[in-house]
Amino acid sequence: MTALFPFDNSYARLPDRFFKRIAPTPVEAPRLVRLNRALAEDLGLDAVRLESPEGVSVLAGQHVAEGSEPLAAAYAGHQFGQFVPQLGDGRAILLGEVVGRDGRRDIQLKGSGPTPFSRRGDGRAALGPVLREYLVSEAMHALGIPTTRTLAAVTTGEQVIRETVLPGAVLTRVASSHIRVGSFQFFAARGDVEGLRALADHAIARHDPAAAEADNPYLAFLEGVIRRQAELVARWLTVGFIHGVMNTDNMSIAGETIDYGPCAFLDTYDPATAFSSIDRHGRYAYGNQPRIALWNLTRLAEALLPLLSEDETRAVAEAEAALSGFAGLFETAYHGGLNRKLGLATTRDGDAALAGDLLKTMAENGADFTLTFRRLGEAAPEAGSDPEPAAIEAVRSLFIDPTAFDRWAERWRRRLTEEPDVGTARRQSMRTANPAFIPRNHRVEAMIEAAVERQDFAPFDTLLTVLTRPYDDQPDFAQYAEAPEGGGRGYRTFCGT
Template identity: 40%
Template sequence: MRDPAPAPEFRTSALERLSFDNSFARLPGDFYTRLAPEGLPAPRLLAFSPEATALIGLSPECWAQPEAADYFAGNSLLPGSEPLAAVYSGHQFGVWAGQLGDGRAHLLGAVQTPDGPIELQLKGAGQTPYSRRADGRAVLRSSIREFLCSEAMAALGIPTTRALCLVASPLPVRRETMETAAIVTRMAPSFVRFGSFEHWASRDRNEELKTLADYVIDHFRPALRDEPEPYAALLADVARNTAIMIAHWQAIGFMHGVMNTDNMSILGLTLDYGPFGFMEAFDATHICNHSDEQGRYAFHRQPAIAHWNLYALGGALASLVGEHDKIRDLIDGAYIPTYEQKFMQLACAKLGLAMAHESDEDLLRATYSLLQDQRIDHTIFFRALSGLPAQVDEADRSRIDAPLRDHFVDREQGDAWLAQWRARLTLESRSDAERQQAMLATNPAYVLRNWMAEGAIVKARQGDYSEIARVLDCLRQPFTTREGFEDFAKLPPDWANGIEVSCSS
């Protein structure tokens, strides 16, 4: 593999004019290892996100430049970038795993934008000192999944890292079978994780722990510097932002699959897309990760696991924050009410409720009992509900309610729930049109179902990359029903039942 070539001094392309500043590289050397990406042979740009491209001040035309594939395959370094791999540790499936780190990711640096710095990271760019005997590569299959889901989540309004582009190569990579390599360029203000703090705490390196906390506060949460106890304020801030993220997951029906502490963002962003899934036939106990044999990360456990992970972070920050009781009170006081309030807000919006009422909790319980009992497709249920009127004549009820009612196995239970929902709507002041418009802007027509990603993967392996673009085009506007995407808004095809995703995904 050839070494990355230096960029030409005469810069003409928009990519070469990006303004980098790798603030993480200003930390002491123990926080990372500087090293160049290994690069990929014969790279090909498969896809890019127009929205993510705009975030760093570029236009889609920049991707027509012949050097674009080489830059994002790690074959050439973007001017001003300072590639490095960060060290961190963490708990995996509830067990302390010790030192981990960027085993297949290279942080290039942060592009300066009017809204603040955005870091670019190549995922799959070769071995690092933290690869733990792995090859440091990502395969086309997992890279397509991460690229699509990162942008799908952003379009749904869920806090997430982003995906700028996807580059593939014929380089063979062995997993369960022989596959080919790919690199997805990820974007976030920062990739610091809970495990970044656990790393130093586990080594009793309190000075480095403080340095990292100061770095996060000064670069990403500067207002906390004015708090009487900035480190305690940081922990509470992380707890609140994590609660908001998890509430979004639960409301939309997203399952992460691997909520290890090294996969938890200090900024409350959805991080590291592996064996994820979106809820289809509703089952609160569903386990989307085939590798999760004990069900630790089942859908209904995600809020509790995030809470547990925050305790792990709090324990790591103990030397800066205080004793166990103080840490517990900080986390509980920030996480629990924020999660409950945010989830209530999101869930009520999905039901078309704009005014709080004491009966709302009863309606929510009834709603999720209905979904669980009848195994209704989560996305289709709420989307179909969005088009129903608040009042209906009994003679026309079966016909008008058919778009949703046809999904009920037990029609009697479904009709009883619809009556309860409509009774609650009588307490609202909005017109049907206003409510329906708001619900359609809250309940997506499209989410990234695993079968959609699988379809793009199968075609890509055959050399047809058009399905990646088609799925991305659909997911960029998930709340707008558009011609040509009818199949993505329907129940999954029968063959989709055989799809399994695991930690290798």
């Protein structure tokens, strides 16, 4: 019989100081909540075997699969601006790597027991945060945003103690890799240039093979990470996503969204929104995310300085030049995304101001971010077809002062007349840029409550079904597109560790 996972573990072949080898801690009574069968197929895995007792046992950490070399990775990180020289996987264990249709992918268990990096923690995960990560990561994937994904969620039959007693669970995460900005900081803080170089060479081979052919491969690698992060954060903003804990140890050099802790989505648009209970000063607020991304990338550049050049002055100059490109990359991606949301296929002077003025008007008038853009698509004029008055009113009704929207909309319609004739395609094009369904925070909380309090996973299944088709009209699930009462103000998320 073939192996359950056809592992080929390149990270485990790095020097031992990169990680600690440790197996998951067995649990009492593992039970499969959900297997992501589509992802299993993409990875070339046998979904039927994964759902069998054999598969569930591995997904829960009960047994180590053939070919697995379980390990907890070492890394450091800036947490809310404060540097911690050693963090590491405190409740996650990398089982190994598989090669599927989309290349090499890590298979990692979260909540699989204590590791040498647990810092007195129990290494376990509660069911609520596991379901949140499953749901939100798969929603992000469906939205077209680079992300880690979830292969499975398993309950453990055990309890974990946080503020209260909660059911335990294990999540199986799939990622292009788990290499973080903090991974490089770990070696830089120790003056371990040999380790830094080995990590960089591994990351280049895995994520930036073309960089190996550049005159300065490490500079090319840095530039690649900067580009990926600039584009990623721009995509976050266009769907109203707030990561919540953008520490350097939570920034993947692969350009994927990783570590869904106190994450959430905007309801009412306000760039100062910060939902995380531990982000007391709004460091990682929605509108701060581009600035924080650049701050984190600057920490990566500092870590890479010994590799950029033996001449420190030259290394700093090259790093600064690379970092100076972030703003342009971000603005191009962000404003391109906003243009698509506004139905603009071309770019003209004044477009950024047009989009910015809409956002300002939304903030001043308590308008819902997702609903405004979705309904705007229905209110867009097309050749030979004016929008229905009801469609226009549906947008206006989102604003405390509808005439503020009217003044902006007049400018928008004039700008659309400058676009090439797209016939009747504009509204459809805007639908593909403006989701109808996002993981509404109140819906996520209701789903978690049902699962944790009543062991009722039907809300999870329904919400997952809806969110995997975010751009489609789904009349049977129209209520899942609705904003919460009060616009979501006062909502708080927790990291779940």
